[in-house]
Amino acid sequence: MKGAPIRAAALSTRVIPNVDRELAKQLNLTTTFKSIALVTSTIDDVGYTALDEATKQAAVEVIYAKSFYAGSAHASGPFSGEFIGILGGDSPSEVKSGLDVVLQEFEQGPCFYSLNEEGTHAYYAHTISRTGTYLSEVAGINPGEPLAYLIAPPLEAIYGLDAVLKAADVRLCQFYGPPTETNFGGALLTGSQSSCKAAAEAFAEAVKQVAQQPHKAF
Numbered sequence: 001m002k003g004a005p006i007r008a009a010a011l012s013t014r015v016i017p018n019v020d021r022e023l024a025k026q027l028n029l030t031t032t033f034k035s036i037a038l039v040t041s042t043i044d045d046v047g048y049t050a051l052d053e054a055t056k057q058a059a060v061e062v063i064y065a066k067s068f069y070a071g072s073a074h075a076s077g078p079f080s081g082e083f084i085g086i087l088g089g090d091s092p093s094e095v096k097s098g099l100d101v102v103l104q105e106f107e108q109g110p111c112f113y114s115l116n117e118e119g120t121h122a123y124y125a126h127t128i129s130r131t132g133t134y135l136s137e138v139a140g141i142n143p144g145e146p147l148a149y150l151i152a153p154p155l156e157a158i159y160g161l162d163a164v165l166k167a168a169d170v171r172l173c174q175f176y177g178p179p180t181e182t183n184f185g186g187a188l189l190t191g192s193q194s195s196c197k198a199a200a201e202a203f204a205e206a207v208k209q210v211a212q213q214p215h216k217a218f
Helices: 021-026 044-057 092-108 133-139 154-167 193-212
Strands: 010-016 035-041 061-067 083-089 112-114 122-128 147-152 171-176 185-190
Touching: 010 092, 035 044, 035 092, 044 061, 044 083, 044 092, 044 122, 044 133, 044 147, 061 133, 083 092, 122 193, 133 147, 133 171, 133 185, 147 154, 147 193, 154 171, 154 185, 154 193, 185 193
Parallel strands: none
Antiparallel strands: 010 035, 035 083, 061 083, 112 122, 122 147, 147 185, 171 185
């Protein structure tokens, strides 16, 4: 249904209480971290946002986060989806707490929204009022600063970002030029919380305009 939320689903999860040291080196795990929690999901951008939230609510850090090529529709297996995330911590209980935050975010947190009745056309326009350690590093900002996380299909993303930068007092921190691994595009932008919210709203409106009238020249 048009306007309906499209939520991420966790497809597989595991906690490794004491990760092998050779594997830890490959994952760039710090010497103090002994435990990791792994999760795969159907939507990558929600996954990145959920991992960042986990760093705010649990004593964990994001040590690995990747999107899979071409997205969930072309996954390598039934539990792959389009994203894998790994949290590191000092103990199994800490990474389990972080994983619980991620799963809660999938169920109740930010999501994509459908642009058509079939749910095959969607966008992500989420305002993070206070970033955790992960997305702040990705965006090159200080932890705790606001962020607008904006993602859409290729043309919609470029058109939407142009509208955002003209309408809101925000700075583009990280540009995801299309195609990304999942064939979308977008950006991370920062500013005041109200400016980031205005950016998300402007992006959503621009993307909806393209969906309603894809061949309009001016």
